[in-house]
Amino acid sequence: MTSTTLTPALPTDAPSPASATARRAPRRHAVADAVTMTWRNLLTYVRLPQLLVFSTIQPIMLVLLFRYVFGNSINLSDPSVDYVDYLMPGVFVQATVFGALGTGVGLAEDLNKGLVERFRSLPMARSAVLAGRTIADATRNAFVLVLMTGVGLLVGFRIHGGVPAYVAALALVLLFTYALSWLAATVGLGASNGEAAQAALFPLVFPLVFASSAFVDTSFMPGWLQAFANHQPVTVTIDAARNLVLGQPIGWSVVGSIAWSLGLIAVFGPLAVRRYRRAA
Amino acid sequence: MPVVSPQPAVRAEGLTKSFGTIHALAGIDLLVPTGTVYGLLGPNGAGKTTAVRILTTILEPDAGLAEVLGLDVTRHPQAVRESIGLAGQYAAVDENLTGRENLRLVGRLTHLHRDHVIPRADELLERFGLSDAAQRPVRTYSGGMRRRLDLAAALVHRPPVLFLDEPTTGLDPASRNDLWRVIEELVAEGATLLLTTQYLEEADRLADRIAVIDRGHVIAEGTPTELKAGLGGTVIEITLEDPAVGGRAATLLEPFATATAGSAAGDGAVRLDGSSLDITVDDGARTVVEVLRTLDRAGIAPAGLAVREPSLDDVFLSLTGHRAEAEADDDAHPVAEDADRPVRGAA
Numbered sequence: 001m002t003s004t005t006l007t008p009a010l011p012t013d014a015p016s017p018a019s020a021t022a023r024r025a026p027r028r029h030a031v032a033d034a035v036t037m038t039w040r041n042l043l044t045y046v047r048l049p050q051l052l053v054f055s056t057i058q059p060i061m062l063v064l065l066f067r068y069v070f071g072n073s074i075n076l077s078d079p080s081v082d083y084v085d086y087l088m089p090g091v092f093v094q095a096t097v098f099g100a101l102g103t104g105v106g107l108a109e110d111l112n113k114g115l116v117e118r119f120r121s122l123p124m125a126r127s128a129v130l131a132g133r134t135i136a137d138a139t140r141n142a143f144v145l146v147l148m149t150g151v152g153l154l155v156g157f158r159i160h161g162g163v164p165a166y167v168a169a170l171a172l173v174l175l176f177t178y179a180l181s182w183l184a185a186t187v188g189l190g191a192s193n194g195e196a197a198q199a200a201l202f203p204l205v206f207p208l209v210f211a212s213s214a215f216v217d218t219s220f221m222p223g224w225l226q227a228f229a230n231h232q233p234v235t236v237t238i239d240a241a242r243n244l245v246l247g248q249p250i251g252w253s254v255v256g257s258i259a260w261s262l263g264l265i266a267v268f269g270p271l272a273v274r275r276y277r278r279a280a
Numbered sequence: 281m282p283v284v285s286p287q288p289a290v291r292a293e294g295l296t297k298s299f300g301t302i303h304a305l306a307g308i309d310l311l312v313p314t315g316t317v318y319g320l321l322g323p324n325g326a327g328k329t330t331a332v333r334i335l336t337t338i339l340e341p342d343a344g345l346a347e348v349l350g351l352d353v354t355r356h357p358q359a360v361r362e363s364i365g366l367a368g369q370y371a372a373v374d375e376n377l378t379g380r381e382n383l384r385l386v387g388r389l390t391h392l393h394r395d396h397v398i399p400r401a402d403e404l405l406e407r408f409g410l411s412d413a414a415q416r417p418v419r420t421y422s423g424g425m426r427r428r429l430d431l432a433a434a435l436v437h438r439p440p441v442l443f444l445d446e447p448t449t450g451l452d453p454a455s456r457n458d459l460w461r462v463i464e465e466l467v468a469e470g471a472t473l474l475l476t477t478q479y480l481e482e483a484d485r486l487a488d489r490i491a492v493i494d495r496g497h498v499i500a501e502g503t504p505t506e507l508k509a510g511l512g513g514t515v516i517e518i519t520l521e522d523p524a525v526g527g528r529a530a531t532l533l534e535p536f537a538t539a540t541a542g543s544a545a546g547d548g549a550v551r552l553d554g555s556s557l558d559i560t561v562d563d564g565a566r567t568v569v570e571v572l573r574t575l576d577r578a579g580i581a582p583a584g585l586a587v588r589e590p591s592l593d594d595v596f597l598s599l600t601g602h603r604a605e606a607e608a609d610d611d612a613h614p615v616a617e618d619a620d621r622p623v624r625g626a627a
Contacts, residue, residue: 121366
């Protein structure tokens with residue numbers, strides 16, 4: 001290929017700031033572009049606070065419902081544990097798992113509105129759309145966890161395992177929901193719009209959240225259901241977070257939760273990237 | 281004055297793209313010299329958008345060559361993206377951000393220097409008459425404002441080659457005129473522009489050269505004057521009171537009609553359909569008087585008369601013998617293949 005003088009065909013009176021700045025190879029922009037896309041996605045939550053309000057009202061109502069309405073009738077196999085302390089780690093996971101679905105909904109919307117097409121025509125890092133979306137949703141989930149901790153403390157929730165273990169519990173929950181974001185991304189990138197993505201994801205996640213140890217002790221479930229409930233990733237993650245929060249022995253649950261999270265990322269990360277490359 | 285590069289801005293040779301059994305592009309050649317405006321004219325589904333998507337690195341072609349400023353779009357996509365701006369019929373701007381934030385987003389993603397992002401955004405908002413709306417979320421914008429913002433977003437990094445995919449489709453006449461004025465300004469400044477359109481009027485007004493696309497093929501290429509000359513200038517539409525005299529009227533008016541390019545002698549220049557009679561003529565204003573006199577002398581009374589400039593439909597009819605088969609799904613999913621669905625079974 002011969003080198004040729006490329007002349008911008010849009011001359012302006014003033015020297016162009018864009019052409020005065022030599023733009024570097026896009027690979028070096030991967031981090032900066034991911035930060036920009038995260039900023040753009042988080043801005044949506046600032047512009048549309050109702051998105052955040054609606055998605056936090058539901059877990060707050062669940063806290064109130066289970067704390068005051070059902071809580072006294074729910075049996076725990078360990079009677080020394082207060083139900084509210086049992087409940088809150090479950091609510092943390094429930095709220096953020098549904099938050100992770102937003103990754104799929106947001107990507108489906110961006111595709112549907114033609115924004116992905118615009119991004120693909122820009123000299124930006126290709127990874128930035130998926131990275132920015134999943135990081136923004138993890139940030140939003142971190143905010144939800146802090147908020148739900150506050151709600152919990154108001155209704156009598158107490159941290160028994162110490163602050164470091166508590167922070168570790170939240171980190172575990174965030175890692176797990178970040179992994180679920182990639183599953184949601186894979187589904188969302190195959191959906192025609194946001195509602196379709198939501199409709200495809202909700203039935204997938206609903207049984208995981210409710211046939212789990214989130215609100216009740218699985219040892220009171222029928223045997224066939226226990227087999228599922230005790231081993232599925234949501235229960236494993238809730239148990240790990242709960243053991244850390246209650247200051248109980250963590251056993252294999254923490255390792256199990258991390259293994260589920262890494263496994264989900266290993267499977268759905270490449271799948272989502274492949275779907276993103278083909279979607280256009 | 282910019283030194284004219286010997287490299288064409290856009291070059292496509294034998295470009296093909298199929299979606300399953302549908303041949304969106306059946307081998308098209310395009311050559312757009314730097315500093316010119318090139319129009320791709322055709323109905324929905326002709327392959328215009330597919331061509332633009334390939335040239336803007338969004339889609340990979342099945343076969344053929346596609347270059348922007350000498351850079352192969354499949355081998356050097358990032359370098360091509362540095363040099364192009366794309367504005368599309370779907371106005372791909374983020375509804376939840378303000379106009380200013382949208383332009384800042386593009387400025388940051390095209391890696392303008394940090395200090396230049398905001399001034400560049402404000403400069404473009406000012407230029408496109410969006411300064412007052414700069415702080416408003418785009419979802420409050422009118423259709424015309426969105427298109428202007430979309431065009432502004434394509435210009436943020438001052439790309440030397442611009443692609444406008446149906447820039448005015450779906451806009452009201454006033455907004456369309458606004459946008460045409462903006463595009464004409466860009467052209468006056470020397471922009472290289474490839475635009476797709478369904479409107480002959482738009483291509484005629486903006487483009488230096490036009491390629492007419494049908495079913496994935498370029499079926500005619502030339503300057504607007506050349507294409508229209510082949511058509512005859514104007515269409516006179518006569519509605520007859522009595523359909524029975526249609527045949528006689530058509531014969532009487534035959535001498536006024538221009539033979540159209542690409543069709544058998546006079547074929548298609550006089551078209552009779554029930555009580556309506558269309559005649560394509562060279563000099564509309566003068567001929568219309570002659571046509572009326574001739575009809576009057578023959579005792580044929582017209583119930584209605586209209587004179588119009590040739591439309592895309594006329595171009596198609598004369599070039600292909602079939603009407604432009606525009607599909608009604610203007611709201612088609614922008615990322616699905618059907619946004620530019622070609623006519624099934626085209627060879």
